[in-house]
Amino acid sequence: MASPRVLVYGGKGALGCVIVDHFKSQNWWVASIDMRENEGADVNITVDVTASLLEQEAAVSKQVDQVLDGSKLDAVLCVAGGWAGGNAASDEFVKNYDMMTKQSAWTSVIAAHVAALHLKEGGALVLTGAQPAVGGTAGMIGYGMAKASVHQLVKSLAADNSGLPSKSFVGAILPVTMDTPMNRKFMPDADHTTWTSLPYVAELLMKWSTDKERPDNGSLVQLFTKNNNTSLVNA
Amino acid sequence: MASPRVLVYGGKGALGCVIVDHFKSQNWWVASIDMRENEGADVNITVDVTASLLEQEAAVSKQVDQVLDGSKLDAVLCVAGGWAGGNAASDEFVKNYDMMTKQSAWTSVIAAHVAALHLKEGGALVLTGAQPAVGGTAGMIGYGMAKASVHQLVKSLAADNSGLPSKSFVGAILPVTMDTPMNRKFMPDADHTTWTSLPYVAELLMKWSTDKERPDNGSLVQLFTKNNNTSLVNA
Numbered sequence: 264m265a266s267p268r269v270l271v272y273g274g275k276g277a278l279g280c281v282i283v284d285h286f287k288s289q290n291w292w293v294a295s296i297d298m299r300e301n302e303g304a305d306v307n308i309t310v311d312v313t314a315s316l317l318e319q320e321a322a323v324s325k326q327v328d329q330v331l332d333g334s335k336l337d338a339v340l341c342v343a344g345g346w347a348g349g350n351a352a353s354d355e356f357v358k359n360y361d362m363m364t365k366q367s368a369w370t371s372v373i374a375a376h377v378a379a380l381h382l383k384e385g386g387a388l389v390l391t392g393a394q395p396a397v398g399g400t401a402g403m404i405g406y407g408m409a410k411a412s413v414h415q416l417v418k419s420l421a422a423d424n425s426g427l428p429s430k431s432f433v434g435a436i437l438p439v440t441m442d443t444p445m446n447r448k449f450m451p452d453a454d455h456t457t458w459t460s461l462p463y464v465a466e467l468l469m470k471w472s473t474d475k476e477r478p479d480n481g482s483l484v485q486l487f488t489k490n491n492n493t494s495l496v497n498a
Numbered sequence: 499m500a501s502p503r504v505l506v507y508g509g510k511g512a513l514g515c516v517i518v519d520h521f522k523s524q525n526w527w528v529a530s531i532d533m534r535e536n537e538g539a540d541v542n543i544t545v546d547v548t549a550s551l552l553e554q555e556a557a558v559s560k561q562v563d564q565v566l567d568g569s570k571l572d573a574v575l576c577v578a579g580g581w582a583g584g585n586a587a588s589d590e591f592v593k594n595y596d597m598m599t600k601q602s603a604w605t606s607v608i609a610a611h612v613a614a615l616h617l618k619e620g621g622a623l624v625l626t627g628a629q630p631a632v633g634g635t636a637g638m639i640g641y642g643m644a645k646a647s648v649h650q651l652v653k654s655l656a657a658d659n660s661g662l663p664s665k666s667f668v669g670a671i672l673p674v675t676m677d678t679p680m681n682r683k684f685m686p687d688a689d690h691t692t693w694t695s696l697p698y699v700a701e702l703l704m705k706w707s708t709d710k711e712r713p714d715n716g717s718l719v720q721l722f723t724k725n726n727n728t729s730l731v732n733a
Contacts, residue, residue, distance in 0.1 A: 351661035378586070416643050419642050
């Protein structure tokens with residue numbers, strides 16, 4: 264039997280690397296899309312993130328067509344993203360809105376289009392939102408706007424005639440804070456027992472990708488972590 | 499007493515023109531921001547909509563600084579926007595997401611920044627969302643994403659330390675269908691008694707701008723019209 268196939272958008276980021284390794288360890292065929300190559304992946308699709316959205320989409324779509332050569336994907340996981348702050352009065356506000364939109368919304372939009380064209384029936388598409396963006400985020404307005412657009416994308420994709428293949432699953436993980444090296448570096452004194460572990464998230468996405476314990480279609484799944492234990496709560 | 503001052507982003511659009519005329523008729527000083535000049539406005543700030551977000555923001559901010567010359571605005575109303583469809587499988591999906599983001603989210607972000615810097619204490623900032631984007635919008639995904647990001651922006655701006663001046667009001671109107679010439683042209687056989695009239699919206703924004711009948715700060719106000727009668731329902 265052929266290996267199942269996953270495409271990881273943001274496959275060279277902190278979470279993406281853990282996901283690529285985890286899926287490889289379970290004998291999946293793994294394609295990574297990122298600015299830089301992930302040597303652990305079977306194939307790499309690199310993106311020029313300074314290009315326009317339409318240029319990035321065209322480049323990704325062309326390469327995905329080539330590497331898949333007609334075969335279907337079992338899962339598309341978009342974990343690209345970043346963080347930047349700023350309220351409406353901040354000099355950085357507009358710039359950071361722009362950056363957050365590119366990092367979170369553009370990647371999610373391209374991932375959704377790729378999933379519509381290449382996901383198998385019953386496959387999984389998982390995007391990355393953010394728990395705080397369920398409400399207002401005055402100190403990080405651009406971040407909240409970009410993530411809220413991803414949340415709404417998930418609701419649209421879960422509705423009838425969204426363009427996704429039949430019986431497919433779409434959902435989003437909404438982390439509060441993930442336990443990444445970068446967050447450890449910038450928040451050394453935070454309570455790390457409330458941060459969500461990357462291997463936990465990788466295993467969660469593996470379950471959903473293999474049609475185990477999937478929540479309702481279109482779920483926005485908040486990841487609340489306490490005492491190193493994560494609970495899943497639909498927004 | 500000096501005339502109150504309003505800045506209308508999208509002041510040459512169908513709704514924008516009606517707002518400009520209505521505020522002028524009530525002796526307001528009116529600045530219009532749009533691609534094209536509105537001759538009814540006191541001042542026009544024109545924007546090159548093919549420029550990048552940062553370029554548009556810089557051009558708008560510079561011209562707003564010049565025309566205000568230190569005076570404050572009583573209201574900032576952003577009614578720029580457009581419509582385009584497409585589900586995730588559509589060839590137009592990514593392009594239309596891009597266009598909708600530029601037309602609705604970029605203008606709202608710039609309007610929010612201008613309001614943070616130039617609105618008076620107790621002034622009003624009103625943005626334009628969309629009633630359908632409260633849920634999923636499978637047939638017009640880019641439109642829904644852009645409008646959802648505007649909805650979340652309103653929630654952020656209404657929170658503490660958002661950068662808006664103290665006691666200011668921020669809200670959004672969430673129309674279903676507005677009774678514009680363009681909608682009449684493309685949907686001649688629709689039931690026009692369920693469409694919201696532009697003069698009604700202009701008068702609503704006048705009330706909020708003069709601190710009358712303002713809903714709770716941060717409200718997303720759905721405009722439901724039936725038998726030519728519009729009710730306001732918070733989302």
